Amino acid sequence: MISMAASSLEITLVGVSTVFHHRRRGDITAVKNLDLHIHPGEFLTLLGASGCGKTTTLRMIAGFQPPSSGQIRFGGEDVTHLAANQRDIGFVFQNYALFPHLSVFENVAYGLRVKRRSTSDIESSVAQGLRQVGLQGLGDRMISELSGGQQQRVALARAIAIKPRVLLFDEPLSNLDAQLRVQMRGEIARLQKELAITTVYVTHDQEEAMAISDRIAIMNEGQIVQIGKAEELYQRPVSPFVAGFLGNTNMIRGRVVAMQADRATLDIAGYRWTLVTTAPVKIGDMCDAVVRPEALVLTRDGDGLKGVVESRVYLGAKAEYLVRVGDQVFQVVQWNPVAGELFKAGQGVCVTLPAAGVQLLGAHISSDRSLD
Amino acid sequence: MTPGPGMVGGAAAARPRRLMRTAGLSVIWLVLLLFIVYPLLILLSRAFFDGGHLTFDALFATLKSPSSLRALGNSLLLALMVGVVGTLVGLLFAFTVDRARLGSRTARLIDALTFLPLISPPFTTSIAFVFSFGPRGLITHDLLGLKNAQMYGLTSTFAAETLTYFPIAYLALRPMLASISSNFEEASFSLGGSRWHAFRTVTLPLIIPALANAFLLLFGCSLADFATPLILAGSDFSVLPTEAYLQITGMFDLKSGAILSLLLLVPAGLVFYAQERFVAGRSYVTVTGKAATATERNSVSSSARIALLTFCILTVALILYFYALLFYASVVLAFGANYTLTLEHYRVIFTEGLPAIKDTLFVAAVGMPLGGLYGILVGYLVGRTKFVGRRAMELISMLNYALPGTIVGIAYLLAFNDKPLALTGTATILIACYIFRYSPTGIRTTIALLQQIDKILEEDSASLRANSFVTFRRVMLPLILPAFFAGLGVVFIRSMTAISATIFLVSINWSLITVKILENMTEVALGPAAAFSVFVIVVVLVVTGLLNTVLRRMTAPSLRVSRIGT
Numbered sequence: 001m002i003s004m005a006a007s008s009l010e011i012t013l014v015g016v017s018t019v020f021h022h023r024r025r026g027d028i029t030a031v032k033n034l035d036l037h038i039h040p041g042e043f044l045t046l047l048g049a050s051g052c053g054k055t056t057t058l059r060m061i062a063g064f065q066p067p068s069s070g071q072i073r074f075g076g077e078d079v080t081h082l083a084a085n086q087r088d089i090g091f092v093f094q095n096y097a098l099f100p101h102l103s104v105f106e107n108v109a110y111g112l113r114v115k116r117r118s119t120s121d122i123e124s125s126v127a128q129g130l131r132q133v134g135l136q137g138l139g140d141r142m143i144s145e146l147s148g149g150q151q152q153r154v155a156l157a158r159a160i161a162i163k164p165r166v167l168l169f170d171e172p173l174s175n176l177d178a179q180l181r182v183q184m185r186g187e188i189a190r191l192q193k194e195l196a197i198t199t200v201y202v203t204h205d206q207e208e209a210m211a212i213s214d215r216i217a218i219m220n221e222g223q224i225v226q227i228g229k230a231e232e233l234y235q236r237p238v239s240p241f242v243a244g245f246l247g248n249t250n251m252i253r254g255r256v257v258a259m260q261a262d263r264a265t266l267d268i269a270g271y272r273w274t275l276v277t278t279a280p281v282k283i284g285d286m287c288d289a290v291v292r293p294e295a296l297v298l299t300r301d302g303d304g305l306k307g308v309v310e311s312r313v314y315l316g317a318k319a320e321y322l323v324r325v326g327d328q329v330f331q332v333v334q335w336n337p338v339a340g341e342l343f344k345a346g347q348g349v350c351v352t353l354p355a356a357g358v359q360l361l362g363a364h365i366s367s368d369r370s371l372d
Numbered sequence: 373m374t375p376g377p378g379m380v381g382g383a384a385a386a387r388p389r390r391l392m393r394t395a396g397l398s399v400i401w402l403v404l405l406l407f408i409v410y411p412l413l414i415l416l417s418r419a420f421f422d423g424g425h426l427t428f429d430a431l432f433a434t435l436k437s438p439s440s441l442r443a444l445g446n447s448l449l450l451a452l453m454v455g456v457v458g459t460l461v462g463l464l465f466a467f468t469v470d471r472a473r474l475g476s477r478t479a480r481l482i483d484a485l486t487f488l489p490l491i492s493p494p495f496t497t498s499i500a501f502v503f504s505f506g507p508r509g510l511i512t513h514d515l516l517g518l519k520n521a522q523m524y525g526l527t528s529t530f531a532a533e534t535l536t537y538f539p540i541a542y543l544a545l546r547p548m549l550a551s552i553s554s555n556f557e558e559a560s561f562s563l564g565g566s567r568w569h570a571f572r573t574v575t576l577p578l579i580i581p582a583l584a585n586a587f588l589l590l591f592g593c594s595l596a597d598f599a600t601p602l603i604l605a606g607s608d609f610s611v612l613p614t615e616a617y618l619q620i621t622g623m624f625d626l627k628s629g630a631i632l633s634l635l636l637l638v639p640a641g642l643v644f645y646a647q648e649r650f651v652a653g654r655s656y657v658t659v660t661g662k663a664a665t666a667t668e669r670n671s672v673s674s675s676a677r678i679a680l681l682t683f684c685i686l687t688v689a690l691i692l693y694f695y696a697l698l699f700y701a702s703v704v705l706a707f708g709a710n711y712t713l714t715l716e717h718y719r720v721i722f723t724e725g726l727p728a729i730k731d732t733l734f735v736a737a738v739g740m741p742l743g744g745l746y747g748i749l750v751g752y753l754v755g756r757t758k759f760v761g762r763r764a765m766e767l768i769s770m771l772n773y774a775l776p777g778t779i780v781g782i783a784y785l786l787a788f789n790d791k792p793l794a795l796t797g798t799a800t801i802l803i804a805c806y807i808f809r810y811s812p813t814g815i816r817t818t819i820a821l822l823q824q825i826d827k828i829l830e831e832d833s834a835s836l837r838a839n840s841f842v843t844f845r846r847v848m849l850p851l852i853l854p855a856f857f858a859g860l861g862v863v864f865i866r867s868m869t870a871i872s873a874t875i876f877l878v879s880i881n882w883s884l885i886t887v888k889i890l891e892n893m894t895e896v897a898l899g900p901a902a903a904f905s906v907f908v909i910v911v912v913l914v915v916t917g918l919l920n921t922v923l924r925r926m927t928a929p930s931l932r933v934s935r936i937g938t
Contacts, residue, residue, distance in 0.1 A: 085564045100578070101580075114563055114565050115564055162564065
């Protein structure tokens, strides 16, 4: 029942910055001149390591924290200086922040009571909210009587009960165990699509981000370094940072020795590698090719880079290798290893490079190689 | 015997240690029975036994007397008012300091100034009240030009007690507020609630147990307060502690005094019951010792912030004004009449008053180490070892602390007046009174620290148990020192400032500064009273400052207990 409601709202951040004053360390810029456009009904995830500014960005969208400069718009409305309680948002906290002195019912009803809805309206809205998160019949419980997963659901029900214009999540799953995390993220994604509420979700978990989001914005040092769908970020990272942050990767360094139409040929320690690319490189450039471990193929011998297996980890569904080629070490993943040949540490192997689907990063950033 | 670290030794070492423990236990039991149980039994028998028969005639007679009933009613009314208003003021202070985005310096200043009433002699606020609002008061007489202002009664007693005791509520409430995550308020904001709505529906309900606790604390303090009503209540507004005192010292009616003091037990017992039954363990918030969140709170609007700050600054200014007034009164010839600067009053207290100063310092100096030692000894036995009657020992050791001072004082007076234990008129009785009344803080701190130490040692128990004697000497002893110093501090402060119990125990041979202040007040020798008060405050500040410095030097940061004296 996807109802792409007309109420879905776009969120726009223009040149938003936040500066914190720290007593000892002076001014700290948590978010730097950030531009972000979130489409109506979209599920956008801010992904980054701790301290990258993702939570600060979310809190500015919520109105918990004013930006030092810049503008935040909900649709056409400038909400930059609007208090949180005027913004019509639903916020799910990392620690849930459920009111411990209130029952499940009263927690979910809280926002409706603020809005002075009628008793019957509140009862039906709370019942619907609890049903949507699968907690029907638990309204009378106290918060302390619930499991972590159930508390998470109450937090979700409380946030959506007021039918907010925007849903905001601050690492909501980080207090749950792995199995529950996978289950809950599926439910959050389903509910979001059902309600078609524009959603911003903050996490540091790349798998969670990829599983749940329409688009992901990867943040680093207060800035968005790349934004796009999961597959775009994974396949065409714009920088070694993004390549390294989303999944494991090899940065294979070589010099461009030939260009022809949509192909480039790289010299890697004497080996010539021709691949399809649209990257604006020219002959003589030093490049880093982003090659995912599962895109490399190991063979006993053949045409490819000659290397030596340094280590092997056998994991059943896959085998992970570290292979030394000259002065570089490649990570290689071999899926379904029983179908092929398992290699041993110390064994000489041939690494075959893919001819397409490889992202080339230009010479100007090639100094950063220490990524995996 | 618990197999805890420090207790486990070789078989050879265990026997003398067990012997020592048994000896220690016997000594502790002996002094507990002698100085806590025995006096209370004597008090009860004096009140309810006549010629060897149990009789409640005297009790009924007291209950029938209008003056006693009035005193009981007044005590309850006063305690209720102080409890409610003091808690409210404490809440405003706690909320302002924790939520109104104060600089750390402002917060520290407010902390320091609210600390003042807690370490001052009980008369301080009352004396300043007289200076300010009395017939020749700075405000009533000099500023408003009132002739013969009537300040004695409920209002001024209530105001002075509230000002004296609200810091207790502040200290109880502030950590509670600080440990509430800012997310609760933000959750309320995100659901459309205003700041006021968030405060009303979230913050306030979350601290209700703490508020109840603060109220009960203040209620108990006011109920037991002797000094403030003695000076400010006047003849028309009698309360139980002063009434009991007058019965004994004025009418020499020990029996009525004993029964009046026992009337205090009823509300005091109710308070204790309420605390155990309704407050303990009912908290939604747990105080972890650190602030709940690093993000800045947005709990108050800028206008509310200004209002709160104004209130706190005015209150703090009032406290400061009273202390300044006290100091001023101590350096002018005759407050209210002749404002010529003079050191005459200090000359008086250091000549005529010198015996009282010497006696007080002697009692405090002897009581301090004994009390500190007694505190960690009982704390160690109760918190660390198992023996029959352990729980009873814990309860009994707390009794004199929990009971109003008037009861303890009268009990001591009755118990130690005659042979075989004729201690009345000696320094021993004063010291004993202070030790057993004010060491429970040290006992509590010791027990709490031992629990913390257990946790630390559990993490590393294997390696530490290997050599338990070294563990005890190198680890336990330094860790337990804060409790010792906390015990020292409290016993010292109270020895310098308390009066409600010891007023019954002083004699020609042994007097105390607080009693001298009271004498000065009744003789309208306001100058020396003020000078004595200033002297006590300075001594207490210096000694607690020294103790705190030593304590800071000696303790691991993770085990720091709250400041001495609080």
